[in-house]
Amino acid sequence: MTVLSSAAAVEHADRGPLTTDELAAVIGRDIPAGSYVNLGIGQPTKIADHLPVGADGQPDVILHTENGMLGMGPAAAGDDIDPDLTNAGKVPVTELPGAAYFHHADSFAMMRGGHLDVCVLGAYQVSARGDLANWHTGKPDAIPAVGGAMDLAIGAKDVYVMMTLFTKNGESKLVADCTYPLTGVACVSRVYTDHAVFDIQPDGVRVLETYGITLADLQGRVDVPLLG
Amino acid sequence: MSRAQVLESVDEAVAGIEDGSTVLVGGFGLAGMPFDLIDGLIRQGAKDLTIVSNNAGNGDVGLAALLRAGQVRKVICSFPRQIDSYVFDGLYRAGKIELEVVPQGNLAERMRAAGAGIGAFFTPTGVGTPLADGKETREIDGRTYVLEYPIKGDYAFVSAYRADTLGNLVYRKTARNFGPVMATAATTTIAEVREVVPAGELDPEAVVTPSIFVDRIAVVEARQYTVQGAR
Numbered sequence: 001m002t003v004l005s006s007a008a009a010v011e012h013a014d015r016g017p018l019t020t021d022e023l024a025a026v027i028g029r030d031i032p033a034g035s036y037v038n039l040g041i042g043q044p045t046k047i048a049d050h051l052p053v054g055a056d057g058q059p060d061v062i063l064h065t066e067n068g069m070l071g072m073g074p075a076a077a078g079d080d081i082d083p084d085l086t087n088a089g090k091v092p093v094t095e096l097p098g099a100a101y102f103h104h105a106d107s108f109a110m111m112r113g114g115h116l117d118v119c120v121l122g123a124y125q126v127s128a129r130g131d132l133a134n135w136h137t138g139k140p141d142a143i144p145a146v147g148g149a150m151d152l153a154i155g156a157k158d159v160y161v162m163m164t165l166f167t168k169n170g171e172s173k174l175v176a177d178c179t180y181p182l183t184g185v186a187c188v189s190r191v192y193t194d195h196a197v198f199d200i201q202p203d204g205v206r207v208l209e210t211y212g213i214t215l216a217d218l219q220g221r222v223d224v225p226l227l228g
Numbered sequence: 229m230s231r232a233q234v235l236e237s238v239d240e241a242v243a244g245i246e247d248g249s250t251v252l253v254g255g256f257g258l259a260g261m262p263f264d265l266i267d268g269l270i271r272q273g274a275k276d277l278t279i280v281s282n283n284a285g286n287g288d289v290g291l292a293a294l295l296r297a298g299q300v301r302k303v304i305c306s307f308p309r310q311i312d313s314y315v316f317d318g319l320y321r322a323g324k325i326e327l328e329v330v331p332q333g334n335l336a337e338r339m340r341a342a343g344a345g346i347g348a349f350f351t352p353t354g355v356g357t358p359l360a361d362g363k364e365t366r367e368i369d370g371r372t373y374v375l376e377y378p379i380k381g382d383y384a385f386v387s388a389y390r391a392d393t394l395g396n397l398v399y400r401k402t403a404r405n406f407g408p409v410m411a412t413a414a415t416t417t418i419a420e421v422r423e424v425v426p427a428g429e430l431d432p433e434a435v436v437t438p439s440i441f442v443d444r445i446a447v448v449e450a451r452q453y454t455v456q457g458a459r
Contacts, residue, residue: 108333
């Protein structure tokens with residue numbers, strides 16, 4: 001199902017919130033066939049199981065991994081495990097026909113240079129204008145570690161965020177202004193969460209779909225004006 | 229003088245590294261980690277080092293072993309905190325090591341700039357974040373960029389798959405990662421390889437690091453190391 005971004009929100013209030021796998025499937029559905037895609041470490045990795053499939057039954061998306069590969073295949077198992085072939089999460093993976101290896105400056109040129117169509121990242125917070133905070137809690141005892149997050153955030157043509165909408169304390173992670181240190185400014189285009197899918201638009205945040213909650217109840221729990 | 233030397237041992241390859249040197253260390257996690265050169269550096273004993281690498285050591289081997297040996301004053305990296313970075317974590321929390329966190333693409337590009345003779349460059353990565361605090365910015369064609377300076381090494385430690393006797397290098401799969409960039413960015417580049425073949429046996433079209441960037445080569449055995457996430 002494709003939802004036009006100007007259409008009214010589709011409410012799925014007669015069910016529960018999305019599970020992580022269901023959320024991964026929703027994101028996979030929205031990734032265009034033929035695109036070059038980077039899936040961030042952690043939950044976004046699950047989207048690999050839900051990518052568009054071509055006539056040959058194989059995923060019709062070429063996966064980029066920041067450590068230096070296009071055409072990344074599924075996780076490796078058994079005899080296929082090769083310590084020289086890992087993904088950005090340092091998990092052993094496989095190569096698909098047509099794969100290419102390259103060094104780090106080239107890999108990040110692919111991001112920064114705007115060559116990737118979509119990347120999907122996790123987040124601590126996203127602001128109403130698409131600011132992303134996903135690398136540092138800012139706590140005094142936390143060891144900062146950024147990796148490729150800032151390059152991905154500003155580089156891909158479309159930056160999707162995959163996260164739960166609420167913290168364990170029930171606070172919305174979609175916020176008017178991020179309180180965590182930023183990863184990138186006005187860089188997120190879509191926010192996919194267990195309770196709703198949001199499109200970050202010039203005139204505000206538009207709700208595309210809700211899951212397990214009505215639009216009215218959603219607005220009551222998110223302190224950002226929502227266009228529906 | 230400028231030709232690469234194929235040396236008999238790792239110890240010869242790391243000889244003469246001075247206290248206080250900046251050493252660029254290849255690898256992404258353990259893939260492409262120059263384990264034997266690092267072990268040689270531990271034996272050699274240079275201290276007060278600045279290490280530039282993507283991570284800050286995994287487990288007890290490679291970079292983690294060098295940190296544990298107390299030879300490192302400062303780490304410049306993109307992603308120190310990992311599931312098995314306990315050696316670094318302990319030193320950092322005890323205030324015994326300095327950390328500069330650099331976005332991964334900026335880290336690569338700053339070394340690329342050093343190797344390519346670029347004085348500085350404007351990048352969009354990090355704009356508006358704490359990692360650009362205090363840095364010069366400029367608006368170019370309506371977009372804001374931050375000025376970043378090169379990172380040059382006194383030494384680069386690179387793990388490649390195969391060299392020829394002139395020092396041309398090819399790599400293997402994602403173990404390539406930072407190797408080709410670091411090889412360009414140091415005064416002295418030292419490569420550990422699994423095999424050296426006579427000049428002429430590498431396909432010139434497939435050479436990744438041309439010999440001009442390589443100074444010393446040592447042949448090492450392939451390391452059987454545990455991969456994170458593998459069982």
